[in-house]
Amino acid sequence: MKFARFLVALVVLALASSVATAGDPSPLQDFCVAINDPKDAVFVNGKFCMDPKLATAKDFSFSGLNIPRDTVNKVGSNVTLLNVDQIPGLNTLGISLARIDYAPNGGLNPPHTHPRGTEILVVVEGTLYVGFVTSNPDNRFISKVLYPGDVFVFPIGLIHFQLNIAKTPAVAFAGLSSQNPGTITIANAVFGSDPPISPDVLAKAFQLDSKIVSYLQKQFGGNNK
Template sequence: MRNSASYLVVAAALLALFSSVVYANDPSSVQDFCVAAKNPNAAVFVNGLFCKDPKLVVAEDFYLAGFNKAGIIKSVQGSLVTPANVAQIPGLNTLGISLVRIDYAPRGINPPHTHPRATEVLVVLEGSLNVGFVTSNPDNKLITKVLHKGDVFVFPIGLIHFQFNAGHIPAVAIAALSSQNPGVITISNALFGSKPSIDDDVLAKAFQVDKKVVNFIQSKF
């Protein structure tokens, strides 16, 4: 009986320790970083935006018009991303969800990128898309699929992914993201268009190419 009681005490202690570790984790952030303010008077509200008085809330706080209208595609990549996040719909604040509309010209691409704070669920409304994502190291496996109108595909949080309109007609997709401010890091922009520039020795070594190639690519950004 004494040994059984000892086992129960140890089990209870381990459970309490495990629970304290689990509940000690910080909540997920919706911003890239938060530098500690030495002067509290200089601090800002951390997670999202200040909340409106509930008595002053109106329907327009939860509303966005014109999401069905295609925008004018001007990018060299041949795509246009139209967001519907907390910046456009104030009522999304703290709700952890947002949308984007993506228009693709023929042969247009939404280039490889990541969302550091969100998983993405994409549905094709018009046309077809060649989509995919790459798993993390060391495998770096490409998971890819050709989507047609009405098809749905999931891009897990943080993984590099892309969409390419391989067809000869425009394509349209809507994507839902599991954050009010999912963030986006376009890989080519981040590596070759950073300010200040990443040292070309670093990029030449990383991509195993001559520095002249790196300089040429950087000139495009």
Template sequence: MGPSKGASLQIFVAIFILALASPLTFASDPSPLQDFCVAINDPKGSVFVNGKFCKDTKLAKADDFYFSGLHIRKTTSNTFGSIVTPLNVAQMPGLHTLGISMVRIEYASNGSLNPPHTHPRASEILVVLEGILHIGFVTSNPDNRLIYKVLYPGDVFVFPVDLIHFQYNIGNVEKNTYAVAFAGLSSENPWVITIANAVFGSNPSINADILAKAFNLDRKMVKNLQSKF
């Protein structure tokens, strides 16, 4: 004889509660239980919420929820020819507990790249304002399938949480085409792991024999790559 209707309901409720309790069910930062929490560094007389101290809500002002400067073009004189300007809780304390942030990404010219990276705590939605970008992300093991697209101004694309993704400027070579995009992220502090930097530029360095075996490379090649990061 199978379990009674009441027992079956109890089992279902127990499984449902366990599922809600699992960290794997969260796709973004935990939801706040108050209107807002302006992050401050002073613990005196403050409430500690989600890892930061909160300003007294009666002292909150418009500037806590305001930022200006994402219209300013930045210098892109680096190896990749791109620059990311973040707007997260570090730049706007009013973002704390809201589970959102954004970035401006600039690509100096044709061939400039925002290299393969991941955001451990956030999905990302990107919109192109200027230029033409070849973008994509790679699915997890065992498929490791590349999903990619060419984006033009006004186009939007989503990168799922924690998957390796990139953007590459493929604008007109002769015109040395500049590109810019904005992206929203589902965390107040999504963080970023740039794959090549993490693997070949760790401190201290990962044993070259380990990387040589993992990437099927000659040990000298691994040492050469490590020297570049």
């Protein structure tokens, strides 16, 4: 009986350790360049991997991240994400990179989350007001104004944003702790889902009139009439 209990405890500890270390898997070789052709390839972490002997510098590089992006849109920002789809050599390495351009006077990277990665952001140009909200029940809002050279961390899964509060364009670069961190933009997900969430649900959740909910769904691409 004692041995059985010890064995159960050992299994529970092993499972707990497995959950605690969950995330992008650690590579068991130098690299695993992602390819789309399954012929003569191995499937690892959602991608097929080419023979390492066939890898070249182009599999690990990207050019043009110094070029300003167009920010003429509803929110006044443009995110250029470099994940495993843009740099195949990132496969299994657990990191990605983004350039974010912000229009003057209110360019916004709207509230969003990265379900699979923590973000560390460095401001290169401009002045950004940034922040994130902690999880329930506290929902504590942590924010700061950043200037060129300043760095800020957004913990994995938490809602966060960046707003350009200067009269000039702003640029920031962000590193993320996943080869494919994912992005859930809150307003788009809630009011622009396909098919749409019932207005009754959203009206009660946000304490809004159902007409306002229907209006917001139309603004974000929902199909409710």
